[in-house]
Amino acid sequence: MTSVGYLQETIDMKTMKEMLEGIRNEVTERGLTTRTQRFLMLPEAEMQEFADVHKHTPLKRQTVITCLDTMKKSMADGDAVSCLVLGTENRDIYILDPEAFTVLSVLTLPSMPVFMSVSGLFDVDFRIIVACRDGCLYTLKRDAAEAKSKVDLGSQPVGLVRLDKNIVVGCMDQTLRCYSTKGRKLWSIALPATITTLELMDQQRHGFKAVLVALTNCQVHVYKDKYLVDVITCDDVITGMKFGRYGREDSTLVMVSRGGGILVKMLKRKAQFVEGSHCGGPPLTQMQKLNIPKKTKLFVDQTMRERDNCVLMHLTFQHDLYRLRFNTAKAYVHSLQSSLNPISTSLTEPVKLSATVLTRMHARTHALVLQCTSVGSRYT
Numbered sequence: 001m002t003s004v005g006y007l008q009e010t011i012d013m014k015t016m017k018e019m020l021e022g023i024r025n026e027v028t029e030r031g032l033t034t035r036t037q038r039f040l041m042l043p044e045a046e047m048q049e050f051a052d053v054h055k056h057t058p059l060k061r062q063t064v065i066t067c068l069d070t071m072k073k074s075m076a077d078g079d080a081v082s083c084l085v086l087g088t089e090n091r092d093i094y095i096l097d098p099e100a101f102t103v104l105s106v107l108t109l110p111s112m113p114v115f116m117s118v119s120g121l122f123d124v125d126f127r128i129i130v131a132c133r134d135g136c137l138y139t140l141k142r143d144a145a146e147a148k149s150k151v152d153l154g155s156q157p158v159g160l161v162r163l164d165k166n167i168v169v170g171c172m173d174q175t176l177r178c179y180s181t182k183g184r185k186l187w188s189i190a191l192p193a194t195i196t197t198l199e200l201m202d203q204q205r206h207g208f209k210a211v212l213v214a215l216t217n218c219q220v221h222v223y224k225d226k227y228l229v230d231v232i233t234c235d236d237v238i239t240g241m242k243f244g245r246y247g248r249e250d251s252t253l254v255m256v257s258r259g260g261g262i263l264v265k266m267l268k269r270k271a272q273f274v275e276g277s278h279c280g281g282p283p284l285t286q287m288q289k290l291n292i293p294k295k296t297k298l299f300v301d302q303t304m305r306e307r308d309n310c311v312l313m314h315l316t317f318q319h320d321l322y323r324l325r326f327n328t329a330k331a332y333v334h335s336l337q338s339s340l341n342p343i344s345t346s347l348t349e350p351v352k353l354s355a356t357v358l359t360r361m362h363a364r365t366h367a368l369v370l371q372c373t374s375v376g377s378r379y380t
Contacts, residue, residue: 013044013047013048013051014044016047016051017039017040017044017047020032020036020039020040021040024040033060033062034062035054035057038050039051063088063089063090063092064088064089065086065087065088065089066087066088066089066112066113066114067086067087067113067114067115067116068084068085068086068087069085069116069117069118070082070083070084070085070118071083071085071095071118071120071121071122071126072120072121072122073098073121073122073123074121074122074123074124075121076121081098081099082098083095083096083097083098083104083122084096084098084101085116085118085128087109087112087113087114087116087130088113089112091108091109091110091111091112091113092106092107092108092109093106093107093108093109093113093116093128093130093140094106095107095122104122105122106145107128107140107144107145107146107147108145108146108147109130109132109138109140109146109147110132110134110136110138110147110150111132111133111134111136111138112132112133113130113131113132113133114131114132114133114157115130115131115157115159115160116128116129116130116131116160117129117160117161117162117167119162120142122142125141125142126141126142127139127140127141127181128140128141129160129162129167129181130147131153131157131160131169133156135152135153135154135155135156135157136150136151136152136153137150137151137153137157137167137169137179137183138150138151139181139183149182149183150183151179151183151185153169153171153177154171154173155171155172155173155175156171156172157169157170157171157172158170158171158172158195158196158197158198159195159197159198159213160198161198161199161200161211162200163178163200163209163211164209165180165181166178166179166180166181166186167179167180167181168198168211170195170197170198170213171195172194172195174190174191174192174193174194174195175188175189175190175191176188176189176191176195176211176213176223176226178225178226187225187226189223189226191213191215191221192215192217193215193216193217193219194215194216195213195214195215195216196214196215196216196237196238196239197214197238197239197240197241198211198212198213198214198241199211199212199214199241199242199243199253200212200243201222201243201253202243202244203250203251203267204250205250205251205269206272208224209224210222210223210224210229211223212241212243212253214237214238214239214241214255215237216237218233218234218235218236218237218238219231219232219233219234220232220234220238220241220255232253232265234255234257234263235257235261236257236258236259236261237257237258238255238256238257238258238263239256239257239258240255240256241253241254241255241256242254246264246266249266249267251266251267251269252264252265252266252267253265253266253267350372350373350374351370351371351372351373352370352371352372352373353368353369353370353371354368354369354371355367355368355369356368356369
């Protein structure tokens with residue numbers, strides 16, 4: 001552990017700075033303590049004073065917690081013992097013992113974590129999916145001390161929720177995306193406003209799971225998969241939500257607004273959500289599979305013939321296209337030379353002649369219209 005402490009009186013501050021910068025190049029910023037990082041940021045005139053103040057202070061390596069979650073230790077029961085999972089600013093994930101609060105495991109990430117979702121048991125097998133500050137999703141497993149898989153979101157994440165075997169992520173580009181646990185993108189929808197927070201809605205009595213999405217337009221959207229099933233309108237922008245049991249009610253949504261207010265909404269026990277009941281999602285008929293007929297032998301033979309003779313067919317098509325262009329140009333020139341075109345091509349005689357035959361009962365009338373096509377002309 002590197003820090004400015006226990007300095008000898010004979011060490012020069014310039015030499016000390018060069019040594020610490022060399023160590024920083026080897027172990028990066030995360031290998032230095034906060035005191036050393038502060039020392040390297042100071043100008044040379046203030047280094048000696050800083051070193052005199054802190055040289056007898058014991059070394060401590062401190063960090064900041066960025067996100068946290070819980071993980072069941074050995075049993076998956078609701079009242080079983082859980083371990084505390086912490087994400088820190090130094091790109092590490094700490095799993096703490098629930099009784100002695102000792103570190104059970106340390107996992108390393110390529111970037112600072114901001115959101116994470118934990119599943120599994122610590123003593124058996126677990127999976128931690130983390131959204132980091134570099135705009136990527138990383139997966140951590142029990143057997144690996146470092147992240148293996150990586151999913152590039154293309155935008156900064158603002159929320160992460162695990163829905164069964166899928167991961168729903170809200171991004172700063174006003175999109176809600178869904179990925180599988182293996183990192184494959186399943187769907188993505190655009191939202192009418194910027195996302196502030198996400199929350200999982202798990203109604204166990206009816207087996208209904210959805211994602212609550214709070215937006216800056218003072219609305220909370222309820223999405224079942226990628227379908228909008230309900231909209232909750234509030235008086236202020238919602239910045240925090242929690243869904244679960246509150247008192248005697250199993251389905252309660254507690255929301256915190258930007259102005260500091262608290263809103264509590266209880267779901268009716270007979271409430272039912274219908275997929276696609278609100279606008280914002282595609283119709284259900286779009287998701288129905290088409291009855292595509294099977295490939296016949298004639299279709300297969302035609303496909304093989306086109307594949308084997310692709311060059312010859314392309315040359316034939318180009319030859320026919322050039323012939324069509326030539327015949328069109330030839331007919332146009334013939335019409336100009338034979339005066340068959342009703343529009344004059346001479347700049348000195350900008351005239352257009354058109355003839356119309358009007359028939360009514362036994363009477364027939366011929367109308368000839370002579371029009372001047374020069375710019376700004378209003379005469380016919």
